[in-house]
Amino acid sequence: MKLIPFVSIFVALAGCNLRTAQGAGRNGAFIGYHESEARREVTLAAQPKPGPFRVKISSSYGEFIIKLRPDLAPDTCTLVWELAQKGNCPACKFYRHEPVPMDWGRDGFWGPPYALLQGSLADLAREPPFENQGNSVKIRKGDICMIPNCKEFFIATADHPEWGHSHTIWGEVEDLSAEPNYPFEPFHSNTHDNITTRWLDNTYAFNLTAIEPVPLDTGSGSGTGARLLLNNAT
Numbered sequence: 001m002k003l004i005p006f007v008s009i010f011v012a013l014a015g016c017n018l019r020t021a022q023g024a025g026r027n028g029a030f031i032g033y034h035e036s037e038a039r040r041e042v043t044l045a046a047q048p049k050p051g052p053f054r055v056k057i058s059s060s061y062g063e064f065i066i067k068l069r070p071d072l073a074p075d076t077c078t079l080v081w082e083l084a085q086k087g088n089c090p091a092c093k094f095y096r097h098e099p100v101p102m103d104w105g106r107d108g109f110w111g112p113p114y115a116l117l118q119g120s121l122a123d124l125a126r127e128p129p130f131e132n133q134g135n136s137v138k139i140r141k142g143d144i145c146m147i148p149n150c151k152e153f154f155i156a157t158a159d160h161p162e163w164g165h166s167h168t169i170w171g172e173v174e175d176l177s178a179e180p181n182y183p184f185e186p187f188h189s190n191t192h193d194n195i196t197t198r199w200l201d202n203t204y205a206f207n208l209t210a211i212e213p214v215p216l217d218t219g220s221g222s223g224t225g226a227r228l229l230l231n232n233a234t
């Protein structure tokens with residue numbers, strides 16, 4: 001089929017972007033390559049593909065390893081990756097942590113409380129755009145999402161089908177076991193339009209760091225790298 005040559009070109013690009021970026025910033029890792037670069041780098045087709053890009057949120061309460069989803073949100077992932085590479089995020093903090101209530105999802109009950117851990121990535125270079133609007137993805141437990149038109153994000157601690165596509169999903173937390181260690185209280189409530197939300201009285205700083213991707217074995221074209229760049233091609 002006609003698609004196949006494109007697939008191999010884009011797989012190659014995933015690999016070469018990674019390599020090019022290893023010394024000097026990875027701005028091109030997710031987006032922003034040019035056609036001319038693509039041609040120049042096709043010769044690297046035999047290089048191993050990169051594994052998934054991951055970042056880590058950490059504090060004394062525990063850590064979250066997050067697999068980025070540039071296939072869903074390339075611009076957001078690029079911004080997060082750039083910040084994570086700096087490794088310096090003085091304004092990164094959590095400030096809202098709502099538990100998962102009993103009977104979540106039963107008979108249309110979706111809170112309150114609202115089953116999330118929310119915080120700020122205020123050090124992002126700019127506000128990420130609202131992405132993956134056209135996809136039929138629903139927010140599932142462990143997804144990490146940006147709230148549109150700001151630099152605030154949350155980790156879903158339960159499935160959130162009731163929210164539809166109102167947020168940008170940009171990653172998946174691989175292991176949520178640290179989440180209950182993050183404080184749920186003290187908090188205060190705020191009611192607006194009959195919706196009561198919980199806000200922590202204190203904020204809890206975290207660090208955001210980048211985890212270098214490990215190249216995968218060469219082989220089938222189904223790796224994240226392929227998905228990532230195929231997505232860009234559309």
Ligand SMILES: *[C@@H]1O[C@H](CO)[C@@H](O)[C@H](O)[C@H]1NC(C)=O
Binds near residue numbers: 058059060
């Ligand atoms: C972030 O990392 C720095 C340097 O390793 C460390 O001193 C600081 O305590 C960390 N902050 C948090 C919130 O864990």
Ligand SMILES: *[C@@H]1O[C@H](CO)[C@@H](O)[C@H](O)[C@H]1NC(C)=O
Binds near residue numbers: 194
């Ligand atoms: C809030 O809830 C009450 C009782 O369920 C209802 O009567 C009222 O119309 C609601 N107000 C708004 C703004 O939705």
